[in-house]
Amino acid sequence: MSNVEVTRGARESNTIKLHGPEAFAAMRKAGQLAAAALDMIGPFVQPGVATDELDDRVLEFALDHGAVPAPLNYRGFPKSICTSINHVVCHGIPGPKPLREGDIVNIDVTLIVDGWHGDTSRMYAVGQISRRAERLIEVTYEALRLGVEQVKPGNTIGHIGAAIQEFAEKERCSIVRDFCGHGLGRVFHDRPNILHYGERGEGVVMEPGMLFTIEPMINLGKAHVKVLADGWTAVTRDRELSAQFEHSVGVTETGVEVFTHSPAGLEWPSVPKG
Ligand code: MF3
Ligand code: CO
Ligand code: CO
Numbered sequence: 001m002s003n004v005e006v007t008r009g010a011r012e013s014n015t016i017k018l019h020g021p022e023a024f025a026a027m028r029k030a031g032q033l034a035a036a037a038l039d040m041i042g043p044f045v046q047p048g049v050a051t052d053e054l055d056d057r058v059l060e061f062a063l064d065h066g067a068v069p070a071p072l073n074y075r076g077f078p079k080s081i082c083t084s085i086n087h088v089v090c091h092g093i094p095g096p097k098p099l100r101e102g103d104i105v106n107i108d109v110t111l112i113v114d115g116w117h118g119d120t121s122r123m124y125a126v127g128q129i130s131r132r133a134e135r136l137i138e139v140t141y142e143a144l145r146l147g148v149e150q151v152k153p154g155n156t157i158g159h160i161g162a163a164i165q166e167f168a169e170k171e172r173c174s175i176v177r178d179f180c181g182h183g184l185g186r187v188f189h190d191r192p193n194i195l196h197y198g199e200r201g202e203g204v205v206m207e208p209g210m211l212f213t214i215e216p217m218i219n220l221g222k223a224h225v226k227v228l229a230d231g232w233t234a235v236t237r238d239r240e241l242s243a244q245f246e247h248s249v250g251v252t253e254t255g256v257e258v259f260t261h262s263p264a265g266l267e268w269p270s271v272p273k274g
Contacts, residue, residue, distance in 0.1 A: 016192055018209030019185060023116070024250055024257065027185070027211060030067075030118030031248050031259025034111045037061050038122050039264045045124040047101040051083035054107065055094035062111050070110035070117055070188050077232060082108040082121070089176055089217050089225050089234040089242040101127035104137060106244045110188065117184045119213050120260035121246040124270045132220065133241055139171045140218045140243040141268045147196070147214045151206060151249055151256035157194055158202030164216050165197040176217035176242070178225050179234065183212045184248060206251045215246030 059080040069080035084092035084106040108121035150159040181194030192204045196216040221240025
């Protein structure tokens with residue numbers, strides 16, 4: 001996600017790229033491959049497994065399918081995916097530390113296919129997790145769903161943020177404000193910024209052909225985050241749990257196309273129970 005820079009008003013709407021059917025077909029292909037990578041990785045998210053191993057597997061999957069992971073070397077990011085565990089909000093760097101029973105982890109995959117970016121993330125439970133962790137994940141998944149539901153021509157980006165904010169706050173959770181969704185396509189992070197809070201009618205007016213992500217980060221505690229000394233890892237200041245889901249979407253004539261739905265129907269729970 002991008003760092004937040006708030007821009008408001010109708011003026012910005014005119015400067016956002018609108019894409020045609022070929023771009024939608026390319027985004028479908030990139031989005032479906034990124035989602036398939038998240039399907040593939042689910043069974044490997046187990047106690048004792050290092051996030052490095054998950055990174056290796058996604059890199060291999062990408063290369064096998066003619067794709068390139070966008071994060072690798074992006075502004076100096078050293079790995080192919082982001083793995084954000086427990087109080088890590090986003091941009092966690094895969095490493096040798098093994099996952100532990102009860103952890104919750106967001107895996108964020110962005111694949112470049114034929115020059116187009118498919119960007120998506122999900123939450124995974126490592127073994128048995130606490131009821132409160134499960135509740136946070138369910139709230140976050142529903143928040144993303146409600147945001148996606150607001151995508152249609154004539155609505156504004158503020159409609160998306162308002163739907164997410166109202167629901168998350170009603171559930172006594174807080175919304176991270178330091179990071180937001182983003183336009184994408186041939187570029188990884190483009191305008192407009194997609195804030196996960198706000199007011200209906202505020203911000204860019206959606207038009208058919210716009211491509212962007214929605215990727216709310218929701219916390220059990222306070223909204224405040226800080227970035228660790230590695231320059232990437234964002235954590236909650238109060239060290240409470242944080243969760244995130246992300247889809248890449250396009251605005252159609254009548255509503256929305258979600259490019260990154262799980263081909264196997266595994267968004268949450270990410271691995272079938274039992
Ligand atoms: N995939 C993230 C997003 O949703 C961005 C990761 S950039 C990285 O926008 F460099 F941290 F990988
Ligand atoms: Co994104
Ligand atoms: Co992402």
